[in-house]
Amino acid sequence: MRQVPAYCCSYPEIEATPRDIERLARHFGLGYQQAEERFTKCDPAEKVRLLRHRKDRIFDSVCVLLDQETRRCTAYGRVRGLPRISDSAHCGYYDFLKFERAHQDDPEFIALT
Secondary structure: OOOEEOOOOOOOOOEEOHHHHHHHHHHHOOOHHHHHHHHEEEEOOOOEEEEOEEEOOOOOEEEOOEEOOOOEEOOOOOOOOOOOOOOOOOOHHHHHHHHHHHHHOOOOOOOOO
C-alpha cells in the first residue's frame, strides 16, 4: 500500500463526509456502516462525523489512520486530503516534519520518534 507523510493526523477534529466514509469502506474492504463505526465518531454539537483518534507517542493523540511506526497515512487520497481547519494553516506534524527535514538536510526525511 502506498503511504505518504501524514500532515493532518494531529488535528483534533478531522471531518469525514459520507463520501469520505464510502471511499474508506471501499479501500479497506468494508461496508459503509463498518467503516463509519471503525473510523469515525459522531460530533452531536456540529452534527458531523469526525475521524477517530488514538493515543500517540509524539502527540497526545492522532488519527486512527496514521501508521505510528512509519508515521505515514494509510488512507491518504482515500479521503479529501488536508481537512479544513479554521484556526491553523498547518497541523502540528506538518510543522514538526518541516523542521526535522530542514535540520536533517533531507527533504524526504520521515520522523519516527
